[in-house]
Amino acid sequence: MMSTFRTAAGAALLALALPVLAANAPGADVQAIERGRYLATAGDCIACHSVPGGKPMAGGLALATPLGAVVATNITPSTTHGIGNYTLAQFSDAVRHGVRADGAHLYPAMPYTAYARVTDDDTAALYAYFMHGVAAVDTAPATQTDLPFPFNLRLSMALWNWLFLDKKPFVADAAKSMEWNRGAYLAQGLAHCSTCHTPRNALMAEQLSKELGGADLGTWYAPNITSDVNSGVGGWSQQELAGYLRTGRAAHRGQAAGPMAEAIDHSLKHLSDADLDAIAHYVKSVPAIRDKADTQPVTQWGKAGDELAAIRGVPLPQNLNRMSGAQLYDAHCASCHQARGEGSFDGSLPPLFHNSVTGRGNSNNLVMAILDGVERQDGKGSHAGHLMPAFRQTLSDEQIVTLGNYVQKMYGNPDVRVTAEQVTTLRNGGPPSNLIGLARAAIIVGVLVLLALLLWWRGRRRKAA
Secondary structure (H helix, E strand, O other): OOHHHHHHHOOOOOHHHOOOOOOOOOOOOHHHHHHHHHHHHHOOHHHHHOOOOOOOOOOOOEEEEOOEEEEOOOOOOOOOOOOOOOOHHHHHHHHHHOEOOOOOEOOOOOOHHHHOOOOHHHHHHHHHHHHHOOOOOOOOOOOOOOOOOOOOOOOHHHHHHHHHOOOOOOOOOOOOOHHHHHHHHHHHOOOOHHHHHOOEOOOOOEOHHHOOOOEEEOOEEEOOOOOOOOOOOOOOOHHHHHHHHHHOEEOOOEEOOHHHHHHHHHOHHHOOHHHHHHHHHHHOOOOOOOOOOOOOOOOOOOOOOOOHHHHOOOOOOOOHHHOOHHHHHHHHOHHHHOOOOOOOOOOOOOOOOOOHHHHOOOOHHHHHHHHHOEEEEOOOOOEEEEEEOOOOOOOOHHHHHHHHHHHHHHHOOOOOOOOHHHHHHHHOOOOOOOHHHHHHHHHHHHHHHHHHHHHHHHHHHHHHO
8 A cells, every 4th residue: 555556647737737826815825835835746746636637636546556446535625525624733634644634544555654754844834735725626536445344444544553653753863964864854754755665564564674675566666776786776876866866867777667757757856956966865875775686786787789680581470479579679669779779869768778677686667668658747747758658459468578588688687587477467457465365364363262252251150150
């Protein structure tokens, strides 16, 4: 249950494009509203709380989670369908503690576990923005969250919060620099980096001992971004990392796709240079975690090359599922990535070698890029185009396996494989969760234990009588 479940939010409007209501409205503070606008952009609120073509912050987006879809709510200042009646204290409880004004608990698909780090002053600025800088929408989303039992019982989140929610706001570390503290505050809080990049335990809580060590997000993989030289960003300069957060590209390093591209387009690219530098500075300080498969830096695998000579003059097989990797690459990839995998001449498409996507031990992002392509927004809420087209409807699972393994062999870590089971699973939305079955089994066991205790107590009473 992570904010990375926002992968369906690619076409949502950007926070900077939101209209500012009359700043002279009663109780409005222009500076607080604009500060709150910036903070809401840092928190990427609009990505989850808006639907493509819909009104900003009006909710309705279905966020895929391992337990089912969580539908984002209307968080405009509507007094009938939004949060217009919320007091500052109620707004703070919802944002930082996951409890609505009516006392119902939110699901941590809304990253309140990270927003708990936000200070009181910044929470007040966010409140001013949402109450006076967002247009009210007096309609409810067409659908509502309806998770299977027992997770439809929102009260169950009270126990989860008791176990895993740290309610303490961020406290600066006097031993660290101002830049480090600013970066830590943003990365741990509003930017909620850990929400996606930290692996989860069986109860879907972050494993803080593996902070930023990489995590599966259903279909995409949020990579290791610790300071490790092989697996993480230890070999990146702070300038390279800050530039990546701003543009989604880093030469000879990697490029953003999927949820990370959305986070950059909706949020990170709109932050100040100082804040992006601070985030990069902090991330590079996170203790290193190395993945065993990464025997060298993930950006140093592969080289330019092709197998055109082997397929020149060779007719295509009648069954196109029997096409070789070289044939599939030549037919579908070479026109953009060039025959030898060097990338596009204008630099918009990076080389396939010395690329973290093909160098990592997890090949999910390679498969997802082939299935769904790479889309970017223009910064104004409009679609900027496909950096890479989607081949979901063009290539079969068998063809994607063949093509993926060809790309890995030619340009990436040749020991990393793409499997048929992997492609089928990712095409269908990711692996199913066993948490529902475990929760139901735990309830049954609990009931049986309770019955056993009741029978034992009854027997003791009869014996005593």
